[in-house]
Amino acid sequence: MQHARDSRPVYSTESGRLCPDCGQSLAQCRCKQLAKARPAGDGIVRVSRETKGRKGKGVTLVRGLDLDDAALTALAKQLKAACGSGGTVKDGVIEVQGDHVDTLMARLTAAGHKVKRVGG
Known part of the structure; x- marks a missing residue:
């Protein structure tokens, strides 16, 4: 009723x-x-690896970037090219296929971001 x-x-x-x-x-x-x-965000970019909901396939997630959609997409393209992988941008989170946490942290730190590794 x-x-x-x-x-x-x-x-x-x-x-x-x-x-x-x-x-x-x-x-x-x-x-x-x-x-x-x-x-x-709080100004800290968080990088993590996740497999949940992806049938065991790992992706590296980059959260906390305070960029508009166009800049986020451009940065995602650069990061994917640096890793030699595919990926996407969903809801302000960059997803790069594979385990590239160290590579992405180094690239983001070199670009002037404050970066933290999240999770294992």
């Missing part, structure tokens, strides 16, 4: 479709922009 406090309009004859989260028209909705905004 649905309660009155749980229901929200999804369409208005005046403005068309409404955002299910904030109730504003889709043209005025700012929910997606707020969701994309990454929290400001």
